Amino acid sequence: MNNNLANIKKSIFYLNKSECVAIPTETVYGLAANAYSSKAVRKIYALKKRPRNNPSIVHYSSLNRLEKDCELNKNFLILYKKLCPGPITFVLKLKKGSRISRIVTNNKTTVAVRFPKNKLTQKLLGLLKYPLAAPSANISTKISPVSKEDVKEEFGNKIKFILDGGRSTIGLESTIISLVDKPKILRLGGMQRSKINKVLNKIIKYDRNNKKITAPGQSKLHYSPGIPIKLNTTEPKHDEAFILIKKRKKSCKNYFYLSKTKNLKQAAKNLYRILRKIKKKNYKSIVVEKIPNFGFGEAINDRLKKASAK
Ligand code: AMP
Ligand code: MG
Numbered sequence: 001m002n003n004n005l006a007n008i009k010k011s012i013f014y015l016n017k018s019e020c021v022a023i024p025t026e027t028v029y030g031l032a033a034n035a036y037s038s039k040a041v042r043k044i045y046a047l048k049k050r051p052r053n054n055p056s057i058v059h060y061s062s063l064n065r066l067e068k069d070c071e072l073n074k075n076f077l078i079l080y081k082k083l084c085p086g087p088i089t090f091v092l093k094l095k096k097g098s099r100i101s102r103i104v105t106n107n108k109t110t111v112a113v114r115f116p117k118n119k120l121t122q123k124l125l126g127l128l129k130y131p132l133a134a135p136s137a138n139i140s141t142k143i144s145p146v147s148k149e150d151v152k153e154e155f156g157n158k159i160k161f162i163l164d165g166g167r168s169t170i171g172l173e174s175t176i177i178s179l180v181d182k183p184k185i186l187r188l189g190g191m192q193r194s195k196i197n198k199v200l201n202k203i204i205k206y207d208r209n210n211k212k213i214t215a216p217g218q219s220k221l222h223y224s225p226g227i228p229i230k231l232n233t234t235e236p237k238h239d240e241a242f243i244l245i246k247k248r249k250k251s252c253k254n255y256f257y258l259s260k261t262k263n264l265k266q267a268a269k270n271l272y273r274i275l276r277k278i279k280k281k282n283y284k285s286i287v288v289e290k291i292p293n294f295g296f297g298e299a300i301n302d303r304l305k306k307a308s309a310k
Contacts, residue, residue, distance in 0.1 A: 007163055008124050014160040015128060020044055022137045022151045023059075023124065024165025025116040027087045027174050027190050028144040028272070029151050030059070030134030031159070038101040041133050045103070047158060050140040055106045056133045057089050057174070058113050061125035066113060069098040069131070075179045075200060082199045085115040085122065087170050087190030091178040104133045110180055120165040136173065141221050143279075143307075146171045146272050153276070171269035172299055177204065188299040190268070222306040223272075225279040225286070229308035231301075233287035241283040243274060245291055254283070264296040271300055275307070 011021045015033065018040035023032045031048060033040035035058045045052060060066045063080065071093040079088065091112050094100065098111075105111050113131075116122065125132060136144040137151045137159075145151045146168040151159075175189035177196065185193060185206040197203050236242035236254060245267050247260040256274045258267035278286055288304055291297050 022162040029137040031137040032132040032134035035133040036099040036130040041103040056135045059132045085117040087174040089114040089174040089176040221309045225275045229286045232290045241278040243288040268296040
């Protein structure tokens with residue numbers, strides 16, 4: 001039996017026992033459990049220390065399976081056909097009789113769903129009798145993991161198994177779009193807004209102030225390396241880690257490049273890896289060069305702002 005198949009079988013073994021398994025996706029690694037089992041999903045929240053009022057994304061391998069749980073609409077079907085599998089999450093109405101645990105949705109009548117692109121995870125989902133609830137595999141508010149090693153750093157041996165699917169190719173969470181009423185973007189991410197606009201042939205608004213899902217007073221902090229971050233800086237102090245997106249003539253050991261050519265896609269892919277690296281080197285603060293606010297730059301700036309929130 002090849003290694004991948006053996007590892008998929010091992011994942012199934014634990015998931016069927018209502019345990020959590022970390023799974024690879026093209027966006028970031030997820031901490032997965034049976035979305036139909038409240039007992040299993042509670043373990044995700046406990047391990048991540050995730051507030052119960054923050055609902056999780058449910059992962060599917062096929063439309064047939066999704067139909068059992070959600071009301072599909074026209075906009076969804078158009079986007080699905082063009083952009084899935086891929087880094088886009090849809091908020092849809094739950095179907096009557098859906099078996100999705102109320103812990104996953106925080107008792108809402110809607111659910112966030114996604115079709116991940118990673119081949120191992122697709123195969124795993126295809127072999128399971130249930131979809132997987134899987135928020136990012138990090139302790140709540142901390143940096144999302146983009147490799148098996150990152151997941152290990154977050155949870156040590158507290159989780160039963162990590163399915164190793166190599167480094168995440170996108171490296172940033174999915175873009176979330178609500179299709180419950182008029183389409184609106186709830187979170188910027190790995191699927192560029194321009195692509196979604198093109199497919200739907202209209203400009204979809206980004207609901208920057210979508211507060212319904214977070215409780216009042218909940219910290220804005222997210223994706224945090226645990227040290228202060230300052231944006232739009234031109235020169236660092238010698239003891240600050242400096243994040244750049246374009247090569248400078250003179251480089252110093254405290255310079256960390258997301259890209260050397262202002263390639264924003266590459267920068268997005270490197271963001272979490274670099275934040276983790278800086279943290280490990282024990283820097284006490286981070287400053288970041290100005291990053292253009294379009295394409296992937298929009299999502300990068302969003303993450304950096306949240307990572308620097310007080
Ligand atoms: P994570 O998987 O940790 O990247 O987080 C999942 C994101 O999906 C969170 O920001 C949730 O607030 C969002 N989400 C999940 N379910 C829903 C829903 N029914 N409506 C709106 N947002 C949702
Ligand atoms: Mg997360």
